[in-house]
Amino acid sequence: MNNKQKFLQVAIDVPINQLFDYLPNEEPFSIGQYVTIPFGRRKLIGVICGISLSSNIHPSKLKSVINVDPEIIFDAPMFKLLTFVSEYYHYPIGQTIMSVVPSRLKKNLNQLRQFELIYQATPKLTKAFINQLPTRQLRIRKVAKELLNADLRQTDVMKLVSNWSECINQLEAYGCLKSKKYEPKVNVPTAEIPTLNDEQKSVINAITKKKGYQASLVFGVTGSGKTEVYMQLIEHILKEPKSQALILVPEINLTPQLENRFRTRFPNQKLVSLHSHLNDIERLDNWRKAKSGEASIIIGTRLAIFTPIPFIKIIIIDEEHDMSFKQQDGLRYHARDVAMVRAKNINIPIILGTATPSLESWHNAKRIDNKYNFLKLNYRAVKSASLPEIKTVLVNDKTKNGISRALVDAINDRLERKEQSLIFINRRGFAPTLFCSSCSWTAECKRCSSKLVVHRKVNRLKCHHCGHDQNIINQCPACDSMGLHPLGSGTQKVEEALNKLFPEASILRVDRDTTRSKKSLTSLHDRMNNREVDILVGTQMLAKGHDFPFLTLVGVLDADNALYSPDYRAPEKLFSQLIQVSGRAGRSNIKGQVLIQTAFPNNPLFEGIKKHDYEIFAQTLLQEREQMGLPPFSFTAILRVESKQLKHGEKFINDAANYATSLSNKVVIYDPVRPSIERLKGYERFQLFIQANARKDLKNLLRQWVTYLRKYPLANRVKWSIDVDPVEF
Numbered sequence: 001m002n003n004k005q006k007f008l009q010v011a012i013d014v015p016i017n018q019l020f021d022y023l024p025n026e027e028p029f030s031i032g033q034y035v036t037i038p039f040g041r042r043k044l045i046g047v048i049c050g051i052s053l054s055s056n057i058h059p060s061k062l063k064s065v066i067n068v069d070p071e072i073i074f075d076a077p078m079f080k081l082l083t084f085v086s087e088y089y090h091y092p093i094g095q096t097i098m099s100v101v102p103s104r105l106k107k108n109l110n111q112l113r114q115f116e117l118i119y120q121a122t123p124k125l126t127k128a129f130i131n132q133l134p135t136r137q138l139r140i141r142k143v144a145k146e147l148l149n150a151d152l153r154q155t156d157v158m159k160l161v162s163n164w165s166e167c168i169n170q171l172e173a174y175g176c177l178k179s180k181k182y183e184p185k186v187n188v189p190t191a192e193i194p195t196l197n198d199e200q201k202s203v204i205n206a207i208t209k210k211k212g213y214q215a216s217l218v219f220g221v222t223g224s225g226k227t228e229v230y231m232q233l234i235e236h237i238l239k240e241p242k243s244q245a246l247i248l249v250p251e252i253n254l255t256p257q258l259e260n261r262f263r264t265r266f267p268n269q270k271l272v273s274l275h276s277h278l279n280d281i282e283r284l285d286n287w288r289k290a291k292s293g294e295a296s297i298i299i300g301t302r303l304a305i306f307t308p309i310p311f312i313k314i315i316i317i318d319e320e321h322d323m324s325f326k327q328q329d330g331l332r333y334h335a336r337d338v339a340m341v342r343a344k345n346i347n348i349p350i351i352l353g354t355a356t357p358s359l360e361s362w363h364n365a366k367r368i369d370n371k372y373n374f375l376k377l378n379y380r381a382v383k384s385a386s387l388p389e390i391k392t393v394l395v396n397d398k399t400k401n402g403i404s405r406a407l408v409d410a411i412n413d414r415l416e417r418k419e420q421s422l423i424f425i426n427r428r429g430f431a432p433t434l435f436c437s438s439c440s441w442t443a444e445c446k447r448c449s450s451k452l453v454v455h456r457k458v459n460r461l462k463c464h465h466c467g468h469d470q471n472i473i474n475q476c477p478a479c480d481s482m483g484l485h486p487l488g489s490g491t492q493k494v495e496e497a498l499n500k501l502f503p504e505a506s507i508l509r510v511d512r513d514t515t516r517s518k519k520s521l522t523s524l525h526d527r528m529n530n531r532e533v534d535i536l537v538g539t540q541m542l543a544k545g546h547d548f549p550f551l552t553l554v555g556v557l558d559a560d561n562a563l564y565s566p567d568y569r570a571p572e573k574l575f576s577q578l579i580q581v582s583g584r585a586g587r588s589n590i591k592g593q594v595l596i597q598t599a600f601p602n603n604p605l606f607e608g609i610k611k612h613d614y615e616i617f618a619q620t621l622l623q624e625r626e627q628m629g630l631p632p633f634s635f636t637a638i639l640r641v642e643s644k645q646l647k648h649g650e651k652f653i654n655d656a657a658n659y660a661t662s663l664s665n666k667v668v669i670y671d672p673v674r675p676s677i678e679r680l681k682g683y684e685r686f687q688l689f690i691q692a693n694a695r696k697d698l699k700n701l702l703r704q705w706v707t708y709l710r711k712y713p714l715a716n717r718v719k720w721s722i723d724v725d726p727v728e729f
């Protein structure tokens with residue numbers, strides 16, 4: 001049996017939905033291992049997904065793998081999940097697998113290390129030794145000098161010089177350096193554990209009562225103690241030997257905060273985080289700690305759902321409604337939905353927590369068949385912290401600088417009382433466009449159909465879609481008039497207006513232009529907590545999770561954009577955003593206030609918000625969705641197409657629409673349309689929305705459709721993708 005010819009079925013990162021057969025080389029092999037293989041004239045990296053005793057291709061025509069990496073990347077349950085994901089999202093199996101593994105594994109197969117190293121100088125390394133090194137060994141000298149001062153982590157050396165591994169090898173050869181495994185030191189005080197209130201207790205009881213798979217929706221107002229519930233659940237789970245917990249969070253910006261809270265609570269557990277602020281080595285290292293079972297708590301953003309976690313006993317999705325769980329390119333998966341399947345596959349509980357459930361989850365929780373456990377936390381956990389008062393303030397075009405009198409007065413009150421205010425505007429930059437008052441010309445991006453945003457501090461016009469960046473102009477290119485002026489307002493303009501209104505106040509702007517690093521967010525917290533800031537101006541970055549004890553006023557400047565959007569999810573997004581922002585006010589014992597500026601104060605959406613009543617709002621929206629046959633009452637997908645030339649995309653999408661129409665009468669095929677940004681980065685864009693009442697009809701159609709599109713003759717002139725369960729239009 002052992003002597004029989006075996007064939008390896010290998011997944012490769014190519015847009016063909018199949019595994020590729022290869023012959024083994026001399027090395028031992030097993031499923032889940034990386035291999036280097038010849039593919040055409042290239043050398044590629046793939047993963048062994050199957051081993052078989054036969055192949056449709058004659059062995060004489062098959063090539064052998066070049067090398068096999070000993071590390072096993074995936075276990076069987078992960079393969080099962082990835083196969084499901086590939087089929088569900090209609091994304092080629094090889095690309096599915098290759099897009100979820102830590103990137104360094106893909107790139108440097110030969111440089112693989114099992115862990116990060118830390119380097120120490122040996123006694124041989126002295127100033128004198130460095131000085132006698134050849135002057136051209138500039139980088140080696142640089143590393144050596146640093147090493148004299150302190151031990152260096154591998155990741156530090158990588159930041160120091162480009163050819164870091166050569167430098168290290170050379171210093172090692174000189175006998176100047178030795179290395180050992182890097183072990184991060186964590187010295188954390190143990191946090192005091194609050195006694196759970198009755199609501200929290202009953203949530204925990206409901207979840208722990210049942211063994212095995214069960215989905216629970218924990219619907220709790222901001223500050224109701226959801227995180228506390230997660231922590232106590234995890235504590236309960238980790239009492240059993242060999243257990244691991246996975247917590248998914250929407251934003252990398254939030255992970256450090258949550259991570260700290262968990263670290264202080266669980267000083268004796270190994271905790272790792274997985275998100276894109278980590279460099280490749282840190283990420284790989286943490287991923288391996290999860291995979292080996294060494295880490296018991298894993299906190300990560302959406303991609304972390306694909307981490308192999310052999311002893312996983314619970315999955316928690318914090319802020320489950322957040323759209324950032326959905327990947328918007330490549331493999332367009334929704335981490336919450338994948339998590340649900342994963343939990344079901346391996347029969348463990350999954351917890352979805354939020355103050356504003358997605359309508360999908362809400363619907364599932366409210367179904368009569370009790371698909372989900374529906375658990376509620378009605379009150380803020382800290383008794384003295386009540387929910388803020390929410391009011392609308394009428395504004396119109398004449399409102400000066402877009403800031404109403406009522407808001408100015410409210411800010412003044414806060415300044416007098418030494419409390420803090422947050423002014424929220426969902427647009428960064430100075431003004432959303434540059435406008436000519438003589439001929440109405442506006443500055444547009446040449447590569448995208450969008451307006452260029454005025455950034456006055458740096459005197460530039462920037463496209464927020466493609467990153468195009470140019471000097472500001474003073475003269476209208478259309479009519480030569482000098483009457484160009486910024487129109488509308490963004491964070492910078494609001495900051496400027498506030499500076500004029502409150503010259504004594506200390507004002508801090510927080511948006512993507514000011515916070516490039518995670519350090520800046522940490523220092524934001526320190527500055528807020530030390531009351532060095534009176535007024536914060538910021539974008540949605542500030543809406544989530546941040547906890548500022550002295551913040552008692554939130555002003556929302558531009559809520560109206562979403563009220564009349566063509567995107568049917570816009571009201572849901574706006575509501576949850578407003579509730580999240582409101583959640584920032586009055587977290588401690590000072591009562592908070594929220595002022596929402598709007599030209600449409602009678603919109604029913606605001607009624608629900610004022611009462612903090614998500615239920616009424618969700619029920620109303622769900623009824624609307626049901627009447628219109630929209631999700632969660634139907635199942636949808638979008639075909640997205642991009643082409644350099646208009647005619648190619650147009651032809652492709654029309655043919656695709658015709659073909660889809662011929663496939664099924666159970667699936668509604670809408671007319672192809674242009675998305676709101678018609679042109680992006682020089683590509684013309686098209687999209688086609690399809691909808692079915694049954695998931696299986698949608699799935700059947702997609703399968704045939706995708707097969708057709710992959711073979712379509714024009715396919716190399718267009719880029720296309722299928723987005724299953726889309727959240728953006």
Ligand code: ADP
Pocket residue numbers: 194195196197200220221222223224225226227228229381382
């Ligand atoms: P959420 O995640 O729902 O926003 P948190 O878990 O962050 O809420 O709790 C909000 C605040 O209330 C935190 O400061 C937390 O320490 C505190 N808290 C939570 N549960 C309790 C409790 N049972 N007793 C006292 N304080 C609590």
Ligand code: ZN
Pocket residue numbers: 436437438439440441476477478479480481
């Ligand atoms: Zn003009």
Ligand code: ZN
Pocket residue numbers: 445446447448450463464465466467468681
């Ligand atoms: Zn652009």
